[in-house]
Amino acid sequence: YDKPVKGRKINWMKAGILESDQILTVSPYYAEELVSGEDKGVELDNILRKTGILGIVNGMDVQEWNPLTDKYTGIKYDATTVMNAKPLIKEALQAEVGLPVNKDIPVIGFIGRLEEQKGSDILVEALSQFISKNVQIIVLGMGKKAMEKQLEQLEIEYPDKARGVAKFNVPLAHMIIAGADFILVPSRFEPCGLIQLHAMRYGT
Numbered sequence: 001y002d003k004p005v006k007g008r009k010i011n012w013m014k015a016g017i018l019e020s021d022q023i024l025t026v027s028p029y030y031a032e033e034l035v036s037g038e039d040k041g042v043e044l045d046n047i048l049r050k051t052g053i054l055g056i057v058n059g060m061d062v063q064e065w066n067p068l069t070d071k072y073t074g075i076k077y078d079a080t081t082v083m084n085a086k087p088l089i090k091e092a093l094q095a096e097v098g099l100p101v102n103k104d105i106p107v108i109g110f111i112g113r114l115e116e117q118k119g120s121d122i123l124v125e126a127l128s129q130f131i132s133k134n135v136q137i138i139v140l141g142m143g144k145k146a147m148e149k150q151l152e153q154l155e156i157e158y159p160d161k162a163r164g165v166a167k168f169n170v171p172l173a174h175m176i177i178a179g180a181d182f183i184l185v186p187s188r189f190e191p192c193g194l195i196q197l198h199a200m201r202y203g204t
Contacts, residue, residue: 014047023053026192031055033189058192060201065177067202072174082203086179093179096172097163099136107136109180109204111173111195112187114143114151114166119186124150126186131161137184138176139164177202 017023025031031053033040041048063069067085068076074092077085087103094101114120120141127137139151139162151164165172177183183199 011044014044017044017047017051020051023048023051025053025055026058028055028057030191058194058197060194060197062201065174065198065201067178070174070178072171073178077203079203086181086203089175089179090181091179093138093175094136096175097138097165099138099163100160105134105136106181107138107179108182108184109176110137110139110141110184110186111176112141112185114141114147117188118143119188120144120147122186122188123184127154127158127162131158135161137162138180140169140172140176142166142168177204180204 025034032055034053035041035045035049038045067073067082068078070076073089075085075088090107091101091103093107094105110120110123112118112120118141120143123139124147131137137154139154141151142148148166151166154162154164177195177198181204183195183204185193185195187193
């Protein structure tokens with residue numbers, strides 16, 4: 001849109017929507033948002049109003065995300081053993097990323113793409129506001145190069161408080177979900193999201 005292309009343009013998403021038997025998205029509320037105006041519908045709201053769109057809430061893989069059988073955590077737990085297990089997994093997580101090991105320090109985790117929609121820039125700006133408190137933060141994500149650089153600076157600026165890991169790391173994602181006390185979701189908007197489902201499943 002900053003450099004418009006002259007003449008007719010083909011929008012393959014629009015073609016796909018018009019040729020589909022059914023249009024689905026990841027939640028009933030997001031389906032409503034998409035037809036609420038051109039900003040949320042990214043100028044396809046008028047087409048979606050014509051075809052209709054059905055929202056089905058995102059589901060997580062309950063085999064992969066199961067604290068009783070998770071292959072990436074050394075301690076397995078359920079709702080009856082969570083209070084004893086989580087502090088031990090937290091200590092393993094702290095050791096894994098090289099933070100001071102202390103089960104009494106609240107650990108805050110963020111897992112997500114490093115981009116404006118996910119609020120990664122909000123997160124980096126907010127860090128200075130609460131990093132002076134008795135907390136540790138672990139950020140895992142990939143995305144915009146400038147944000148990845150900011151992430152890697154965390155360890156230099158706050159060696160005993162923060163770690164930023166700018167790569168795809170499934171075992172660490174599981175450890176953060178299981179070992180953190182809090183999961184941060186600073187998204188500007190979130191069509192549905194799986195992180196909060198994973199966190200609830202793990203008592204985080």
